[in-house]
Amino acid sequence: MTTFSTVDFDNHEQVVFCSDAKTGLKAIIAIHNTNLGPALGGCRFWAYNNEEEALKDVLRLSRGMTYKAAMANLKLGGGKGVIIGDARKDKTPEKLIAFGQFIERLNGLYITAEDVGTTTEDMAYIRQSTNHVVGLASATGGSGDPSIFTGYGVYLGIKASLKHKFGLDTVKGLRIAVQGLGHVGMNLIERLIREGAEIIASDINAESVKRATTQHDLKIVPPESILKTECDVLAPCALGGIFYDQTIENLHCKIIAGAANNQLFNPSHGEALRQLGILYAPDYVINAGGLINVTHEGPNYDQNEAIYHVDKIYLTLLEIFHLADQQSLATNIACDRVAKQRFKNKLV
Numbered sequence: 001m002t003t004f005s006t007v008d009f010d011n012h013e014q015v016v017f018c019s020d021a022k023t024g025l026k027a028i029i030a031i032h033n034t035n036l037g038p039a040l041g042g043c044r045f046w047a048y049n050n051e052e053e054a055l056k057d058v059l060r061l062s063r064g065m066t067y068k069a070a071m072a073n074l075k076l077g078g079g080k081g082v083i084i085g086d087a088r089k090d091k092t093p094e095k096l097i098a099f100g101q102f103i104e105r106l107n108g109l110y111i112t113a114e115d116v117g118t119t120t121e122d123m124a125y126i127r128q129s130t131n132h133v134v135g136l137a138s139a140t141g142g143s144g145d146p147s148i149f150t151g152y153g154v155y156l157g158i159k160a161s162l163k164h165k166f167g168l169d170t171v172k173g174l175r176i177a178v179q180g181l182g183h184v185g186m187n188l189i190e191r192l193i194r195e196g197a198e199i200i201a202s203d204i205n206a207e208s209v210k211r212a213t214t215q216h217d218l219k220i221v222p223p224e225s226i227l228k229t230e231c232d233v234l235a236p237c238a239l240g241g242i243f244y245d246q247t248i249e250n251l252h253c254k255i256i257a258g259a260a261n262n263q264l265f266n267p268s269h270g271e272a273l274r275q276l277g278i279l280y281a282p283d284y285v286i287n288a289g290g291l292i293n294v295t296h297e298g299p300n301y302d303q304n305e306a307i308y309h310v311d312k313i314y315l316t317l318l319e320i321f322h323l324a325d326q327q328s329l330a331t332n333i334a335c336d337r338v339a340k341q342r343f344k345n346k347l348v
Contacts, residue, residue: 008059018102023094028054029102030062031110032078035343038108039079041065042115043099045087058082060262068284070342071316072292079110087117093125100129108132113146113294120145134294143297146290149306151187153289153313154259157281158233160317161255165279172196177231180238181208184259188235189216202226228252236260243269257281270330282335285316
């Protein structure tokens with residue numbers, strides 16, 4: 001397994017491999033860039049097929065957090081943690097506490113939060129061994145589930161995308177396909193249905209599908225069909241790396257705007273989408289709502305101030321779309337250029 005030579009390493013400042021024999025913890029913490037401030041990024045608990053897959057994921061995710069923080073005008077850098085294992089079977093309080101001990105050794109260079117496979121309750125366990133954690137439940141001094149704010153930001157991003165491409169101010173009557181029925185996907189669906197959108201959805205988890213169909217009037221399609229669904233907007237809210245040559249050629253959407261991180265298999269696929277006339281909302285801009293909210297945590301937390309900050313996602317995306325059009329660039333490339341200028345030159 002290589003680290004420095006992998007393309008995803010991208011000049012990371014630190015990559016920490018965490019192993020605790022007593023609890024069985026196997027984890028990786030990646031710190032991409034701290035030029036603007038300490039690295040903040042969630043802890044993902046996932047059953048990776050192998051260590052190489054886990055390393056690739058944490059490197060890509062932490063890099064994305066650097067860009068996300070820069071575009072949200074936060075004085076933070078990018079980092080991420082992954083714990084290797086099945087969250088439904090392998091997650092224990094002891095493992096989470098041990099993970100917190102590794103975070104504590106970094107002396108504030110990395111701050112964790114919830115992510116796929118972890119919850120606000122899990123953050124409370126991590127908090128037992130380090131103070132460098134956010135996204136706690138409101139009862140323990142935090143701001144609650146950040147996925148609510150992520151879902152809200154994605155909703156705003158869909159609206160900005162529709163405004164730019166079609167001049168529309170509503171999702172009413174539009175067909176929107178949502179991949180992933182987790183916390184963020186469900187929050188997004190609730191907002192879209194409330195405004196009159198027609199929803200097509202999928203998830204690999206049968207329980208999630210059952211919950212969604214019980215709560216909402218929507219159409220479910222098999223997971224292998226969702227990316228091929230004919231729709232106005234495709235909202236990926238599951239895992240990343242889903243847009244590559246074979247999947248792009250089967251797309252039947254006009255806009256891609258969703259919460260998943262690292263949706264493009266590689267940056268060149270943004271140009272492939274542009275050539276097809278599909279508007280892509282850069283993932284690390286549209287899904288920044290949760291990150292923005294947890295940065296407001298503290299004794300003087302004001303939810304209205306956090307929402308006001310998340311509201312800016314709408315204008316940021318419109319600015320990126322306009323810049324991309326002006327320069328005849330894929331939206332992800334235009335966005336990357338702006339983000340790099342910010343975190344490399346400390347312009348935030």
